[in-house]
Amino acid sequence: MTSALPPDSIVVGASSRMRAVFEFLRVIQDSESTVLITGESGTGKEVTATLIHQTGRRKQFPFVAVSCALFSETLIESELFGHERGAFTGAIKDRPGRFELADRGTIFLDDIDDVPLAMQVKLLRVLQNRTIERLGGTRTVPVNVRVIAGAKRDLRRLVQEGRFREDLYYRLNVLPVALPPLRERREDIPLLTDHFLRRYFRRNGEDEPPVSDAVRQLFMQYDWPGNVRELENACERIAQTCVCGTIRIGCIAASILFGATATGPAPPAPRQPALDAALPATARAAADQSALIALDDQLRVLESRLIRWALDVSHGNKSKAAALLQIKRSTLGDRIKRCGLDPGGGAAGSGPSAAAEDGRHPHDQT
Amino acid sequence: MMTKAQVEGVLERVRPFLQADGGDIVVVGISGNTVDVRLLGTCAGCPSAEMTLQVGVAAALRDAIPEFESLRVV
Numbered sequence: 001m002t003s004a005l006p007p008d009s010i011v012v013g014a015s016s017r018m019r020a021v022f023e024f025l026r027v028i029q030d031s032e033s034t035v036l037i038t039g040e041s042g043t044g045k046e047v048t049a050t051l052i053h054q055t056g057r058r059k060q061f062p063f064v065a066v067s068c069a070l071f072s073e074t075l076i077e078s079e080l081f082g083h084e085r086g087a088f089t090g091a092i093k094d095r096p097g098r099f100e101l102a103d104r105g106t107i108f109l110d111d112i113d114d115v116p117l118a119m120q121v122k123l124l125r126v127l128q129n130r131t132i133e134r135l136g137g138t139r140t141v142p143v144n145v146r147v148i149a150g151a152k153r154d155l156r157r158l159v160q161e162g163r164f165r166e167d168l169y170y171r172l173n174v175l176p177v178a179l180p181p182l183r184e185r186r187e188d189i190p191l192l193t194d195h196f197l198r199r200y201f202r203r204n205g206e207d208e209p210p211v212s213d214a215v216r217q218l219f220m221q222y223d224w225p226g227n228v229r230e231l232e233n234a235c236e237r238i239a240q241t242c243v244c245g246t247i248r249i250g251c252i253a254a255s256i257l258f259g260a261t262a263t264g265p266a267p268p269a270p271r272q273p274a275l276d277a278a279l280p281a282t283a284r285a286a287a288d289q290s291a292l293i294a295l296d297d298q299l300r301v302l303e304s305r306l307i308r309w310a311l312d313v314s315h316g317n318k319s320k321a322a323a324l325l326q327i328k329r330s331t332l333g334d335r336i337k338r339c340g341l342d343p344g345g346g347a348a349g350s351g352p353s354a355a356a357e358d359g360r361h362p363h364d365q366t
Numbered sequence: 367m368m369t370k371a372q373v374e375g376v377l378e379r380v381r382p383f384l385q386a387d388g389g390d391i392v393v394v395g396i397s398g399n400t401v402d403v404r405l406l407g408t409c410a411g412c413p414s415a416e417m418t419l420q421v422g423v424a425a426a427l428r429d430a431i432p433e434f435e436s437l438r439v440v
Contacts, residue, residue: 214386241414248387248408249380250415254422261379 011047012195014337015185021048021177028175029055034127035148036112036172038155039179042229045150048179049108058146061105066098069111073119078135080109081126087136099132099143110150112172113158117165124168147172182224182231187300187339189219189231190308196232197247200239208239211247213305218252220301222260230256304339307332311341368399368433376426377403384409391419399435401427 013019025048028035035052037045046065053063068076074088082097098107115123126132127147131140149172158164182189193211201208224230234253242251249257306325314320322332373393384390389407396402403423409415416439424437 212387214383217386218383243414244408244412248415249383249389250387250405250409250412250418252418254418254425257380257383257418258422258426261383 011044011051012192013185013188014191015180015188016338017180017185018188021179024177025052025055028052030057031175032057032146033174034146034172035175035177036155037148037150037177037179039150039152040181040227041152042227043179043181044228045152045179046108046110048177049106049110049148049150052148053106053108053146056106056146058105062102063106063108064098064102065108065110067110069114073116074135076115076119077122080123081132081134082137083135084137087134091136094134097132097134099126099145100141102143102145104144106146106148108148108150111152112149113151113153113155113164117163120165120168124165124171127168127171182227186220187304189224190216190304190339190341192228192231193219193235196235197238200236204239206239209242209245209247212249213309214249215247215252216308217301217305218249218257218260220304222256225259300339303335304341307335307339307341311336368396368401368431370396372431373401373427376430377423379426380422389415391423394440399433400438401434401436402438402440404440 011018011022013021035049037048039045049065050063053059066079078087078091078095078097080097080099082095082100083091085091085093109123126143130144131142133140155164155169155173159166159169182192193216194208197208197211219231219234226233234256237253238247238251307321310321310324311318314324318332318336319329322329325332327335370393373396377391377393381391384407387408389405389409392404392406394402394404403419405411405416405419420437420439427434427437
């Protein structure tokens with residue numbers, strides 16, 4: 001039904017996919033048009049809708065979120081449009097619907113893909129005429145509401161399958177926002193992990209403990225079918241159960257631990273060739289996993305792991321870290337951004353000074 | 367009949383991660399279709415870790431080995 005997101009809900013991401021989303025949201029900031037947010041369950045549709053509302057012109061008016069998945073047809077209608085006394089058994093008094101409650105503000109119709117066809121017609125009429133009629137009522141009530149719809153499935157496909165009205169689809173799909181699944185923006189995982197751990201440990205009045213490399217590695221490797229919500233829940237769980245002062249593999253839910261290491265239906269696949277022994281242990285742990293690996297993902301994991309290692313060893317001094325990695329200071333900055341490792345102040349910069357100190361061996365400084 | 371190799375094959379999946387964190391999981395014994403394992407190193411004695419492995423290892427063994435019946439963390 002409706003839900004009130006905690007006030008500290010924000011959209012987090014430094015990946016190119018998320019930057020594109022933020023960029024688009026900024027472009028449409030002053031628009032009053034209907035937005036269609038598409039994304040798998042847990043990708044942050046409601047958080048994004050809230051963000052759109054809070055940055056828009058209607059921010060001082062209500063934001064009302066409704067899931068259209070939970071109700072029978074009559075219930076959706078009564079929920080959205082309200083009812084008059086006696087409209088049906090149990091309707092003992094007049095009740096305004098969500099559209100009326102959202103007057104001058106924004107209504108977020110989540111799970112729009114679950115709305116039955118018959119109800120879609122009524123919704124279309126409301127969107128076209130900007131008026132509603134309460135169930136059992138005769139009065140036509142004008143509504144001044146900005147509409148944001150959320151869908152976890154591809155509405156275009158539902159249209160092709162005859163399960164979603166084409167006219168409603170076009171009415172909704174004025175400003176489309178596509179939220180990528182977490183597995184397609186893995187570089188945001190460290191940033192999100194730190195964000196959620198900080199939130200949940202702070203809620204307990206504690207500072208977040210350090211996270212072991214193995215856990216970071218595992219989180220990068222896992223596919224997160226429940227997306228950001230699943231990652232958030234994993235972090236909340238850790239904040240409740242970790243007692244040893246470091247977040248280690250043992251703190252991680254079994255479903256994630258084994259989900260990340262699943263070998264799939266095939267019998268044990270051949271081992272991956274061992275990576276250079278000089279690499280940190282977790283890089284080798286990745287290579288120990290059998291089954292399919294995506295080279296690009298693995299390289300990204302490895303890259304962010306090595307950068308993190310260099311930043312740790314150099315206590316956040318980026319010039320020193322760049323020297324350790326034998327790359328330029330500016331290159332390191334770019335890569336930190338690309339890997340989403342820079343949570344803004346986590347690792348202190350070392351001022352504008354530049355270039356790597358050439359010729360120094362990494363081990364000299366460890 | 368369940369073999370030790372089958373059990374080890376399942377444990378191998380998570381072992382690299384445990385070892386990277388200074389821990390390990392070892393098979394203490396197999397009797398019939400019951401497996402006894404022990405947690406070693408860093409996470410040994412941590413209630414969360416034992417719960418994780420109890421649930422996770424049992425589920426993974428059940429998926430991989432049809433005869434598997436129960437897991438004891440000893």
